[in-house]
Amino acid sequence: MTDPAVTDLSKDAAARAAVALVEPGMRLGLGTGSTAAIFVRRLAQRVQEEGFALRCAATSKATAELATALGLTVEDLDAIGWLDLTIDGADEVDPDLNLIKGGGAAHLREKIVATASDRMVVIADQGKVVDRLGAFHLPVEVIPFGWQATRTLIQRALDRLELTQRPILLRKRADAPLRTDEGNLVLDLALESIPDAEALAAELSAIAGVVEHGLFLNICELAIIGCPDGSVVELRREDMA
Numbered sequence: 001m002t003d004p005a006v007t008d009l010s011k012d013a014a015a016r017a018a019v020a021l022v023e024p025g026m027r028l029g030l031g032t033g034s035t036a037a038i039f040v041r042r043l044a045q046r047v048q049e050e051g052f053a054l055r056c057a058a059t060s061k062a063t064a065e066l067a068t069a070l071g072l073t074v075e076d077l078d079a080i081g082w083l084d085l086t087i088d089g090a091d092e093v094d095p096d097l098n099l100i101k102g103g104g105a106a107h108l109r110e111k112i113v114a115t116a117s118d119r120m121v122v123i124a125d126q127g128k129v130v131d132r133l134g135a136f137h138l139p140v141e142v143i144p145f146g147w148q149a150t151r152t153l154i155q156r157a158l159d160r161l162e163l164t165q166r167p168i169l170l171r172k173r174a175d176a177p178l179r180t181d182e183g184n185l186v187l188d189l190a191l192e193s194i195p196d197a198e199a200l201a202a203e204l205s206a207i208a209g210v211v212e213h214g215l216f217l218n219i220c221e222l223a224i225i226g227c228p229d230g231s232v233v234e235l236r237r238e239d240m241a
């Protein structure tokens with residue numbers, strides 16, 4: 001079916017393939033971002049056509065609003081308890097299916113939802129597939145209180161990992177600091193390349209003012225990569241294949 005709101009063929013191909021993974025009655029996590037939004041549209045079409053029930057939890061206010069407007073039933077994650085499957089986009093996907101997420105500042109709720117799911121599947125276009133994470137600025141959600149001290153601690157952590165002189169940028173929207181759905185700030189780390197994502201994740205998680213970083217390590221089990229001709233390539237994590 002043609003949907004005028006869906007203009008990106010690659011993202012649409014991935015979204016359609018992911019919709020086919022959804023089974024009636026599933027408890028489903030809905031991701032955030034432009035690719036996830038296409039998935040939500042395609043999912044709503046299928047639910048309307050086939051008329052089955054789903055229980056959905058959203059990873060952001062924006063996704064909850066979109067899904068609700070399209071007729072999907074969205075509940076609090078805690079009302080559902082646990083999810084069978086979460087479908088979400090990503091900013092980078094490496095060969096081990098480790099991810100950078102948070103380009104839309106939703107990575108905190110996204111990680112909570114993904115890790116409260118039996119399976120997380122990523123949908124993306126080919127531009128998101130990288131040999132090594134880090135070209136995309138790594139989002140780090142921080143508490144507003146003392147955020148500059150938190151930034152100093154992040155800088156010191158980067159120095160310890162020999163990621164020196166890497167800019168740490170306060171994300172803004174319309175000239176004001178961006179606030180996440182939780183009211184926090186986002187620092188974007190311009191790292192160029194991340195040699196040891198596990199070590200970086202551990203360092204960031206140890207800082208008191210850091211709420212969550214956008215490294216999703218060993219969480220995603222399948223990435224569906226959409227191509228402009230409408231085909232998809234599936235990448236699986238080797239230890240789960």
Ligand SMILES: O=C[C@H](O)[C@H](O)[C@H](O)COP(=O)(O)O
Pocket residue numbers: 031032033034035036088089090091100101102103104105106107110
């Ligand atoms: O915070 C936003 C999310 O992590 C998105 O899933 C990610 O930024 C990818 O978004 P898009 O599909 O728009 O590229």
